[in-house]
Amino acid sequence: MLRRSWLAAASAVFCILTVLVVLAPYMAPYGSFAHLDGSAGYVDNGWPGHGPAGLLYLLGDVFCHQEWDRSYVLNGSQMPVCIRDVGILVGLAVGFAACLLLDRRLSDRRYAVVGVCLVAVMVAEWTMEGIVGDMPVPRLLSGVSCGVGASLFLSWLLYWDNKNDVPE
Numbered sequence: 056m057l058r059r060s061w062l063a064a065a066s067a068v069f070c071i072l073t074v075l076v077v078l079a080p081y082m083a084p085y086g087s088f089a090h091l092d093g094s095a096g097y098v099d100n101g102w103p104g105h106g107p108a109g110l111l112y113l114l115g116d117v118f119c120h121q122e123w124d125r126s127y128v129l130n131g132s133q134m135p136v137c138i139r140d141v142g143i144l145v146g147l148a149v150g151f152a153a154c155l156l157l158d159r160r161l162s163d164r165r166y167a168v169v170g171v172c173l174v175a176v177m178v179a180e181w182t183m184e185g186i187v188g189d190m191p192v193p194r195l196l197s198g199v200s201c202g203v204g205a206s207l208f209l210s211w212l213l214y215w216d217n218k219n220d221v222p223e
Contacts, residue, residue: 058213059158065206066151073144075111079135082108086131091121111135125189138191139177139198146202153203154210161214166207173204 080088083105091112093099098116102109115121115135126133127141134141154161180197184190 059155061213062151062155062158062210065209066148066155069144069148069151069202073141073148076115076135076141076144077129079108079111080129080132082106082111083130083132088112088132088135089128090123091116091133092123093121095120115140125191125194137194139194142195142198142200143177143202143205146199146204147206148202149199150203150206151210154206157210159214161207161210162216164211167211167215170204170206170208170211173200173207176204177201 087105087108091100093116095118098113099121100112100116102113102116105112112135119136119140121133121135122137123133125137125139127138128134136144157166160166177197177200180193184194
């Protein structure tokens with residue numbers, strides 16, 4: 056039961072976070088957040104005075120590069136995270152919800168392998184981006200693939216019983 060509770064909590068957190076990221080551009084006046092280009096890992100922009108939207112953009116500032124050309128624009132503002140990160144959030148929300156349905160079957164090692172393969176799709180897209188250029192739809196889809204794959208792999212870890220995998 057505890058495992059299902061973890062999956063339900065993860066699903067709820069990522070569903071709420073995804074909705075908030077989509078709503079964030081609408082939480083401030085038109086065009087408040089534009090051309091935020093920066094670097095992931097530290098704060099490039101100032102966010103005080105923007106209320107709840109500022110907190111979401113601060114999180115995006117820390118975890119995403121927020122490049123204008125690689126972000127969806129809503130209400131004249133770019134979203135707090137790039138297209139690929141939106142896909143990852145959607146994939147995590149959908150993936151953890153699907154894992155709730157799979158429940159005990161998640162102990163099967165095949166789910167871990169499928170999860171790793173789905174994450175590898177994003178790595179392949181990221182690698183190909185340097186060759187074929189930036190394409191928004193593949194960025195979004197590879198992000199969704201990565202999110203679903205990560206949720207499958209993490210859920211498998213939650214259900215994995217290493218006592219059954221060690222020969223006696």
